Amino acid sequence: MSLSDEYVITTFSSESKTTLLSRFQMATEMALKRSAFMQSHDLMSLQTLLLYLECLFGQNEHTQASALLGLALRIARKIGIHRDGTHFNLSPWAIEMRRRTWQVLRRLDVKALESQGAEPETFLLKSDTAMPQNSPDSAWDPCEYSPKAPKPEEGFTEMTYSHVQSELASILQSILDDAHPLPNDVQSYVDFHGPRLQFEKDRIDSTYLKNLDFTDPIQRFTHEVTDLTFFKLFLVVHQPLLKLPYRKGEVSQDLKEKLFMTAIGVCETSDYLEKEFRDLQWDWVLRNSIQWHAIAIILTNLLHRVDDPDVSRAWKQIDIIFENHNNASLKSGDAALWRPLKRLWAEATMKRDEQQAFPREHEQNVFTGPMDEYAQLQDSVFDQWFDPAVFDDTTQGFPL
Secondary structure, eight states, X not given: OOSOHHHHHHHTTTOOHHHHHHHHHHHHHHHHHHTTTTXXXXXXXXXXXXXXXXXXXXXXXXXXXXXXXXXXXXXXHHHTTTSOGGGSSOOHHHHHHHHHHHHHHHHHHHHHHHHHOOOOHHHHSOOOOOOOOSOOGGGOOOOTTOXXXXXXXXXXXXXXXXXXXXXXHHHHHHHHXXXXXXXXXXXXXXXXXXXXXXXXXXXXHHHXXXXXXXXXXXXXXXXXXXXXXXXXXXXXXXXHHHHHHHHHTOOOHHHXXXXXXXXXXXXXXXXXXXXXXXXXXXXXXXXXXXXXHHHHHHHHHHTTOOSOHHHHHHHHHHHHHHHHHHHHHHTSTTHHHHHHHHHHHHHHHHHHHHHHHSGGGGOOOSOOSOHHHHHHHHHHHHTSSOOOOOOSOTTSSSOO
8 A cells, every 4th residue: 555556567567556456455355254264263363354454444445444343343352352461371472462453453443433433342342451562573572482571661662653543542532432512511521621632642742752863764753643643633622612603603703714724734734744754655644544624624615715825725735635535535435425525626616716717706705604504514514524623723833
């Protein structure tokens, strides 16, 4: 997934990337079937299935991946990896591998929650499986008879990125699990999760991201992705403020502007990081993290804005996103996720063409219709996803 189309054609006998991915996918499915993974108690069979699901999510096949994830969870429970390996007579390395496998399963579970709204089953289980150690693989003795585990290391190791992603997945799950408070509880919801989010960011920074060496690409990548994810988490925390004021007709112009500018900034940052790490072939991590909320907000605003510097920035990001994702995604199993955006995109494009043809009729730069109509536009887009929200200050770092 990390190789470019051109590199694949040049390297693999002129076969396209799509053709090779389809072939490898079919071969993996056949291998899983022959291994009888559903009846197996072998941890490696489960790990193979999870790797396959990771690839499905990476190809935006969220619907299929989410369905198979339920099967993976049943297998994991059968093997018992939701219980920490210290309860059993296992070697330190076997305990570590069970912990790593469980954390991968939890992260995939949150991906299914975010993209499909699927209930996060791994977080509902009574699990006592601990986090993996912050130790590099080179420090471990994989022999099943090895009696000692290495001491956990301080600072950045090759396990740090995985640890941070597991921490972020847990935070996101807890926020999304409570992301639809009743109207009377909106302010208390935001008041609770806002400070908590700042606390979690400080904790992760001090635990995992202290004294990083930014000349090391993986350390810089971990830092950048973590910051971007916390901005995303901040959006999710504040999403209840979006619908409630609109429906009451109390949203200020400043709030709409902050919403619009924040959505643009999220897309620009994601696009910048994707290009920045393309040479290292890590761009697919960012490319497949589609910013549904920001895209919907931008398109909704573009229906009612004329061409100005901010609108030009917005259209630039929309063009990039649809060029990179639209055609392939509409043919995938997740086409339903794109169809509402496709309709908004078509309408916004038509409005832009009208504005360019008749500029004097579109001098007003903001939406002037009834607030209820604007709210309906927002609701029609966000019914299938968790709604976007508003930063308090888009000019600073983490906005708290």
